[in-house]
């Protein structure tokens with residue numbers, strides 16, 4: 001799944017109450033007691049119930065004994081007329097041999113929510129030759145756990161069986177489960193769609209099922225819908241036939257073995273565009289009527305990304321087609337349903353002639369993110385929701401790598417540091433943060449970890465591993481992982497194992513401190529007693545970095561295995577062939593000699609901060625920024641680290657201001673984005689803490705005259721015909737800063753008003769006011785409105 005943009009993720013809203021949920025009896029099963037002839041409830045303390053040592057007893061899960069193999073599901077719906085739907089389900093299951101004579105299986109438990117199962121329709125039939133039918137005795141519904149237990153009057157025989165039932169459900173209105181949504185069509189008339197959003201646990205609102213990621217099965221779906229509507233699902237349609245009274249039945253090919261949360265369908269009136277990838281997969285963009293041309297850019301990205309991933313993972317895309325649907329109403333940014341990825345319109349569609357670069361970058365990364373999941377997540381799936389980070393953290397890394405390959409001119413890894421890594425370090429600097437790997441007891445809790453820790457810190461940790469291993473070993477470990485675990489489920493340890501096997505390096509020992517504890521360290525570097533030239537030995541310390549600078553007893557116990565990664569003008573300064581790790585709370589370290597300046601965490605590869613305690617080290621770094629010797633990633637890292645350290649009180653604010661002054665000649669748009677976040681952050685703090693204070697006014701004037709005005713003069717307002725995406729992006733950021741720091745400047749205001757007027761008269765003509773200048777121009781005009 002792709003989160004919504006910054007901070008707007010609905011997963012953040014419920015807060016971090018994950019651990020408050022109580023523990024409920026899990027893994028129930030029913031057994032027959034010969035003594036009484038009645039059914040006895042057996043809890044997990046009973047020795048008859050096998051506890052899976054991997055999953056542990058604390059999770060609230062369905063019994064592990066009877067498992068689904070294949071779902072045959074027929075749904076009848078008419079979203080234009082009715083908010084209810086009918087379902088007919090036949091599930092092939094495997095019943096294990098009872099462990100001993102006194103134990104037999106009398107019941108099947110599945111997840112269901114808001115579904116009414118017709119009691120008389122429930123039949124269990126043995127598929128082991130006898131063809132015997134078993135009748136239902138009772139349905140027990142546990143609404144809290146969202147579990148229905150179908151209890152039969154005689155024990156179910158071991159081997160293959162078929163559970164059949166009919167039920168009714170409702171199309172929801174809350175964009176979860178199978179839901180109904182309305183939008184205006186091209187003629188202005190309301191049009192209706194029905195579609196699904198299941199991750200994490202809403203498949204159970206469409207069908208009774210084993211709604212856990214490890215209960216993979218084949219799905220065979222048929223839909224009965226009004227004749228004039230179209231239906232799509234994970235797989236292509238295999239047949240269509242009239243089904244009486246203005247209805248038709250659309251039947252889809254069987255899916256591969258997959259998890260319930262990846263099942264998907266959509267019913268409505270769609271327009272589409274399509275293209276076949278080099279490897280022969282048909283890729284379509286589906287939209288509400290009249291919108292499909294907006295999908296050209298995303299379609300091009302998808303075609304190229306799908307071919308790239310097939311080669312990268314050494315496993316071809318496993319399905320015969322890929323549909324990408326732009327949904328008028330969608331709760332997340334996008335969802336990686338296998339073969340039918342659903343997006344919010346804004347994350348898939350754009351007007352190619354007016355779209356700003358930032359929006360194109362967003363669409364490309366969202367598409368690349370979802371398509372990475374077709375392998376990582378869908379083909380190989382996390383075993384349980386506490387491994388969510390594995391899914392999302394990896395996709396967060398992979399989206400960036402793929403976009404870097406497809407659009408090298410964007411320098412997207414530089415942007416990664418300003419956006420993803422910065423977001424991770426910001427949330428993870430709170431005492432209330434959580435480890436990447438967080439225990440999830442009830443699946444209902446998982447929505448709370450769809451956050452910047454799972455996505456952005458997860459991705460930052462994966463980036464650190466890729467730097468450890470280098471691109472070739474990193475990729476071959478992943479290819480091994482895909483082949484070894486295809487169509488099954490894994491945990492973090494399985495991935496570490498593949499990288500350990502290809503590299504011979506102790507990945508899991510190194511990574512544990514990053515995945516299993518909350519937060520990240522600050523590395524304090526001091527050159528006391530040694531000369532900077534040649535560096536000699538430096539004092540190093542590490543401690544938990546907290547945004548508020550608070551310290552509590554026991555904090556000092558937390559330590560990380562920090563890769564030092566020294567670098568300077570000539571690039572990374574390798575001391576040995578393997579990255580050096582700093583593991584203790586303090587120590588001395590002999591730095592490589594001969595460089596005029598030294599930066600640790602070179603390339604900003606690892607998610608930690610560095611505090612240069614000596615003024616000498618700091619001024620050498622500022623000089624390297626000013627002279628342009630330091631690369632963009634490190635300029636961004638140094639700036640954001642300094643800002644966070646100043647906020648926390650461990651670096652004087654004056655140091656940040658003097659560092660900012662070194663960026664006068666800055667050319668990289670990604671560094672401009674970092675600069676913008678720092679100066680706007682300081683400006684807002686000043687306005688909040690000391691409104692109207694003289695120092696705040698001096699700061700504003702200094703930024704305006706020292707940084708913004710020279711840049712605006714250099715880069716201008718008007719796009720050149722042949723300019724690159726990055727030049728355009730840089731202009732958009734600089735004009736954004738001008739709208740704040742030069743908001744009363746007559747020349748700036750005049751330019752903004754002229755462009756605003758031109759746009760008012762001809763909104764379709766993009767030259768006067770391109771999309772990526774609109775926000776800034778509107779701000780200027782409104783702030784000065786009479």
Ligand SMILES: [Zn+2]
Pocket residue numbers: 001002336369373391392395
């Ligand atoms: Zn995702």
